[in-house]
Amino acid sequence: MARGRDARSFDEDDVPTRANPRGTRPRSKQRPAHENAVDGMVIAVDRGRYLVLAGDVEVTAMKARELGRKSIVVGDRVGVVGEVSDAPDALVRIVRLDDRATVLRRTADDNDPHERVIVANADQLVVVSALADPEPSYGLIDRCVVAALAAGIEPLLCLTKSDLASADPVIERYEPLSVPAIVTHRGGPLDELREHLAGQVSVLVGHSGVGKSTLINALVPSADRATGRVSAIGKGRHTSSSAVALALPGGGGWVVDTPGVRSFGLAHVTPDDLLWAFPDLEDGATQCRPGCEHTLDYPDCHLDAWVAQGHSTPVRLAAFRQLLVSR
Ligand code: ZN
16 A cells, blocks of 8 residues: 655655645755865764764864854754864864755653754654563654654654564554564564665664664664764763764664654644645545544544545544544
């Protein structure tokens, strides 16, 4: 069954014609103030300092004043000027912020009054969930899937500890959404996961105890050293909540660890944002009454008739509605 649009086929030409998620519309590019800027990718951020991979050198950079208050996050593609070298006191400035292909964000909540962009330009959101000890949190998985779909990012389930419980119930639950799942067991091989991560920028999220750190250490043997370099840019105390991009060995993609992200505030996600990932339902919803939010609280929602006409399936509509109410 067709899942939503393939995030990898998402390009900028697509954007203006879609009812696209708020904020994922690429921002206009900064006028290049420095034509000799070196292209780089932001791999960590800590209190106003940025670790940028520029060419094959990691440099600590500050944001140029001309970029104003615009936030720069992990995954951002930037241009830097200055002494791009390994020298410890090299002074490098970020002078350009490129358009973002995707924006993974979370809404303000009680702990943080600001809506935040967590990661830019991610291709994939890997939801790591144990099958037991702790048991899967469907609420969390649903919310991660919503965050990914609304951002135009592919969701992927990584189900750990299959030596403790069967993965079947979880796989069946997400099958109508065509969310792929990879099953691992403790101490087992990770080849299938590596295949899915190759060449992608993948954000990993998961509760503590699900085995996310174990996975990251297995995938990126130098993860601890990389995190150490991040501590260095922030003058010693790495804030554990910030995201860090870790290069997969062999130059084949990135995993972004998000130690502080246990869930996503999703108040910024509208029904339209989510419909965008359900092309089989999207056209039907255009015939709904204005203001219809398509849940069971809206008994005259046109989507029931739309499905009865054969444009989609009841199980797919139910899965869409399940995600809507999980926001
Ligand atoms: Zn409706």
